[in-house]
Amino acid sequence: MNQAIQFIDRLEFREPDHQLVFFAQVSGMLVECVIDLRNLDLKDESHVTEYFDKYRFDYEECAEQLIEDESYNSAGQIEVNLANLG
Template sequence: MNQAIQFIDRLEFREPDHQLVFFAQVSGMLVECVIAVKTLKLTDESHATDYFEKYRFEYEERAEQLIEEESYNSAGQIEVGLVNLN
């Protein structure tokens, strides 16, 4: 794991946009890592949190790769696709 990238214990479920947002600290800056979860039909924040906790490692690993590749969107966020659930 890259020491300059640390994931903090913070998760937001942005209901109108159907997004899960977790956060990384990258060289002192807070970076939003966004997962579009509309297709998963998560009904509330509790379901979203349970889902994220189940796949946390996979999402953090993918976000770390994208951060290292500097794949930020125009808002300065990292957009993380859904993990393969197989």
């Protein structure tokens, strides 16, 4: 793991957009890593949290690679999706 990238233990479920956001600290800056959940059948925040806990390592690994590749969107976020998990 790149020592300049650390994932912090913080999750936000943004219900109107049906997004889950987890956070990375990159050289002291906080970066939002966004997962679009619209295509998943997750009924509420507890299901979202369980889902993320199950795949946390995969999402963090994917986000780390996207951060290293500087694949930020126009809002400065990293968009992690199932296709990135390969």
